[in-house]
Amino acid sequence: xxxxxxxxxxxxxxxxxxxxxxxxxxxxxxxxxxxxxxxxxxxxxxxxxxxxxxxxxxxxxxxxxxxxxxxxxxxxxxxxxxxxxxxxxxxxxxxxxxxxxxxxxxxxxxxxxxxxxxxxxxxxxxxxxxxxxxxxxxxxxxxxxxxxxxxxxxxxxxxxxxxxxxxxxxxxxxxxxxxxxxxxxxxxxxxxxxxxxxxxxxxxxxxxxxxxxxxxxxxxxxxxxxxxxxxxxxxxxxxxxxxxxxxxxxxxxxxxxxxxxxxxxxxxxxxxxxxxxxxxxxxxxxxxxxxxxxxxxxxxxxxxxxxxxxxxxxxxxxxxxxxxxxxxxxxxxxxxxxxxxxxxxxxxxxxxxxxxxxxxxxxxxxxxxxxxxxxxxxxxxxxxxxxxxxxxxxxxxxxxxxxxxxxxxxxxxxxxxxxxxxxxxxxxxxxxxxxxxxxxxxxxxxxxxxxxxxxxxxxxxxxxxxxxxxxxxxxxxxxxxxxxxxxxxxxxxxxxxxxxxxxxxxxxxxxxxxxxxxxxxxxxxxxxxxxxxxxxxxxxxxxxxxxxxxxxxxxxxxxxxxxxxxxxxxxxxxxxxxxxxxxxxxxxxxxxxxxxxxxxxxxxxxxxxxxxxxxxxxxxxxxxxxxxxxxxxxxxxxxxxxxxxxxxxxxxxxxxxxxxxxxxxxxxxxxxxxxxxxxxxxxxxxxxxxxxxxxxxxxxxxxxxxxxxxxxxxxxxxxxxxxxxxxxxxxxxxxxxxxxxxxxxxxxxxxxxxxxxxxxxx
Amino acid sequence: xxxxxxxxxxxxxxxxxxxxxxxxxxxxxxxxxxxxxxxxxxxxxxxxxxxxxxxxxxxxxxxxxxxxxxxxxxxxxxxxxxxxxxxxxxxxxxxxxxxxxxxxxxxxxxxxxxxxxxxxxxxxxxxxxxxxxxxxxxxxxxxxxxxxxxxxxxxxxxxxx
Numbered sequence: 048x049x050x051x052x053x054x055x056x057x058x059x060x061x062x063x064x065x066x067x068x069x070x071x072x073x074x075x076x077x078x079x080x081x082x083x084x085x086x087x088x089x090x091x092x093x094x095x096x097x098x099x100x101x102x103x104x105x106x107x108x109x110x111x112x113x114x115x116x117x118x119x120x121x122x123x124x125x126x127x128x129x130x131x132x133x134x135x136x137x138x139x140x141x142x143x144x145x146x147x148x149x150x151x152x153x154x155x156x157x158x159x160x161x162x163x164x165x166x167x168x169x170x171x172x173x174x175x176x177x178x179x180x181x182x183x184x185x186x187x188x189x190x191x192x193x194x195x196x197x198x199x200x201x202x203x204x205x206x207x208x209x210x211x212x213x214x215x216x217x218x219x220x221x222x223x224x225x226x227x228x229x230x231x232x233x234x235x236x237x238x239x240x241x242x243x244x245x246x247x248x249x250x251x252x253x254x255x256x257x258x259x260x261x262x263x264x265x266x267x268x269x270x271x272x273x274x275x276x277x278x279x280x281x282x283x284x285x286x287x288x289x290x291x292x293x294x295x296x297x298x299x300x301x302x303x304x305x306x307x308x309x310x311x312x313x314x315x316x317x318x319x320x321x322x323x324x325x326x327x328x329x330x331x332x333x334x335x336x337x338x339x340x341x342x343x344x345x346x347x348x349x350x351x352x353x354x355x356x357x358x359x360x361x362x363x364x365x366x367x368x369x370x371x372x373x374x375x376x377x378x379x380x381x382x383x384x385x386x387x388x389x390x391x392x393x394x395x396x397x398x399x400x401x402x403x404x405x406x407x408x409x410x411x412x413x414x415x416x417x418x419x420x421x422x423x424x425x426x427x428x429x430x431x432x433x434x435x436x437x438x439x440x441x442x443x444x445x446x447x448x449x450x451x452x453x454x455x456x457x458x459x460x461x462x463x464x465x466x467x468x469x470x471x472x473x474x475x476x477x478x479x480x481x482x483x484x485x486x487x488x489x490x491x492x493x494x495x496x497x498x499x500x501x502x503x504x505x506x507x508x509x510x511x512x513x514x515x516x517x518x519x520x521x522x523x524x525x526x527x528x529x530x531x532x533x534x535x536x537x538x539x540x541x542x543x544x545x546x547x548x549x550x551x552x553x554x555x556x557x558x559x560x561x562x563x564x565x566x567x568x569x570x571x572x573x574x575x576x577x578x579x580x581x582x583x584x585x586x587x588x589x590x591x592x593x594x595x596x597x598x599x600x601x602x603x604x605x606x607x608x609x610x611x612x613x614x615x616x617x618x619x620x621x622x623x624x625x626x627x628x629x630x631x632x633x634x635x636x637x638x639x640x641x642x643x644x645x646x647x648x649x650x651x652x653x654x655x656x657x658x659x660x661x662x663x664x665x666x667x668x669x670x671x672x673x674x675x676x677x678x679x680x681x682x683x684x685x686x687x688x689x690x691x692x693x694x695x696x697x698x699x700x701x702x703x704x705x706x707x708x709x710x711x712x713x714x715x716x717x718x719x720x721x722x723x724x725x726x727x728x729x730x731x732x733x734x735x736x737x738x739x740x741x742x743x744x745x746x747x748x749x750x751x752x753x754x755x756x757x758x759x760x761x762x763x764x765x766x767x768x769x770x771x772x773x774x775x776x777x778x779x780x781x782x783x784x785x786x787x788x789x790x791x792x793x794x795x796x797x798x799x800x801x802x803x804x805x806x807x808x809x
Numbered sequence: 810x811x812x813x814x815x816x817x818x819x820x821x822x823x824x825x826x827x828x829x830x831x832x833x834x835x836x837x838x839x840x841x842x843x844x845x846x847x848x849x850x851x852x853x854x855x856x857x858x859x860x861x862x863x864x865x866x867x868x869x870x871x872x873x874x875x876x877x878x879x880x881x882x883x884x885x886x887x888x889x890x891x892x893x894x895x896x897x898x899x900x901x902x903x904x905x906x907x908x909x910x911x912x913x914x915x916x917x918x919x920x921x922x923x924x925x926x927x928x929x930x931x932x933x934x935x936x937x938x939x940x941x942x943x944x945x946x947x948x949x950x951x952x953x954x955x956x957x958x959x960x961x962x963x964x965x966x967x968x969x970x
Binding site: 062064065067068069071072073074075076077078080081083169170171263264265266267268314315316317318319345347348539540541695697698700701702704705706707708709731732733737738739740741743745746 | 837910941945951953954
């Protein structure tokens, strides 16, 4: 076990109750779908039953004749969109594609693609109206996998689209010399000399892997309520990870200046990357404009599954070379990720992350972003990394076995350390990779005996870069010695607590003295999404700087009160201001005197911090595979992770546990099932099978705290990396249990049984 | 147009009369007709448990009960758990264990846990996992929820001093 060093902090590292906790255990917290406005209408969306079809005619007249129906909209109700690349949240997208994804124009490009929307006085009437909107389709052949899509014979889903050569992950370059069918972009990343690396190898293996489409699976469906008033001002209340990203999307789709739009983030019921993009919000806005009334829209669960952005189904081929002693000499990957109906899969992140835990001098990754007739993918927790890590970790496991080296030892021997360059050229600084591997080696789980038939143990690593970006915060000192902390970062899982704790630490006051408040886009500076494992890091930095400004202003005040030399007044870590002649004022004491000494004291900060600390994780899992049904039961699970400084360790553990279990779902049970026409056949939470309490054991966590020198409190993002290792770890455990190595995930009984059954029975 | 029905029921201890659409589920009625927004809609077909309530003491998904069926019934939603400004042990335990992240599934888990503890005040971990298998949580991986429920059972058994 890693012995916890004595914490240098008073508040950071403790486990207080979250400020919004009472509201959330009493049912009082207001989520997006809980808003009710006078005169409110209810909107619903009509969606394409075809995966690919020309839309010939839409006739809303019968729906409009239904009593209670106030408006029906189609794509012609949006301003015409020009082709332009717009930066929105974590992905970039052509504006025309963005608008067409919200509401289809000439063609429906996936089953569930929105075609029209209706607003009515009652939700039941809105539902009835959908059946009365007549749409005439001409079905077209759907393209349903990367293999089909990249074939020369495939229909071109976007006939005018050309393959773009990416210069870097988010930097498009010139048109490719050779268009590849339905490939929006190709990115090659490379370091060293690949050929020399493979020539140097004594063992080389090459393997292929596939993963299915999985969804973020947040329990709260998308929702949005819009009011477009008579002055042309639009207000939208909703559950979103990015109020400002949503404001930008609405501005672009509706061609409004951002100043005309106010986005009010309500409490959010999960996101995991899936609540950044615009879906119904622009429709609700236009329906409100048409009717002059507020319009509330809530997705049904099937709409969430087939009408929003899941993650990519993937194909990855990996080739790895090593010396007999296990030293890796070369690694090469070919990655083709489904982006859905419009470009923008996270394939580049997959290529960038998969080799990162290892010191491999010669690497290359070719990443292809592939259009298919499925929903446009969205970000999902460490987007792109889990599938790629599954491929690399499985291959490494196999290589270790061939070389008769323990799988963890194989990783330790090749561990990336400070100074190791990863495939995009960046050299690591102050990483906890080796410390994580060491903690895994010393963990009770790794040192325990696994007994019993049909059981196996697997281990895998994962890497994620984490994010920085813009955050804004301000804090006002109240006369009773408390502080109101105002932030633009939505609280999706304890951020209010983690941010209030950092301000309390900076000011040397108690956590309970800080009252955090999440506000709308009119009330705070631009703040990037709650996502990318960035909030506790970047907004935490803003909060810290706002605290430092309060310190300086209170020093000014104390100097004034004491008529002392400003230079001799100092705000100490314990929240006491000390000056000459042993004078001192506590935070609470000086707070009482602010009104008499010049008024309110407020600290503010707008930051775009550098110094993002990447992070590594190692997961160990024991499974048992039923030899007759091929059902895989997870028996024991341990997640070891470099978390930087754990600001609120309980919520850090929670991120790790939740991410690990989502990874278990990806590995074993979650996938979109499509028929040959491209219709999703399992769009419910019974048939899209997320883990329940019975599917997972307790998730043991080991926090390795390798402070990030790039942050005042050593914070690293923690939320995303835990979803990266589970796929590889579980696949290896299944191999240990059965002798069959899953190359396709999820390893559902359907897939696994084919492998397990003797040929004559298969 | 569908017709409206007058329903009389006891909602969280209050005798209540409300007008429901004949197609309203109990969840619709609680939220849209009575303004009780604590019960959450995650799936609207009984798969997620976010709308769980007690109907005459029995644990049900309110999206699978018609509002009209609740005539004369006692309904307890998450809003009816805390008594006289005091949280229940299970509510306290969820806060202390950080057993919620986004909180959307929490009302359903709390109601389901109350039903469990009423039937079995001292459950094993396995019994807790079996009982709560109808409630989906996507944030926590369930670990801290299970810990909170087991702790709540212990707290309920030991009256506060």
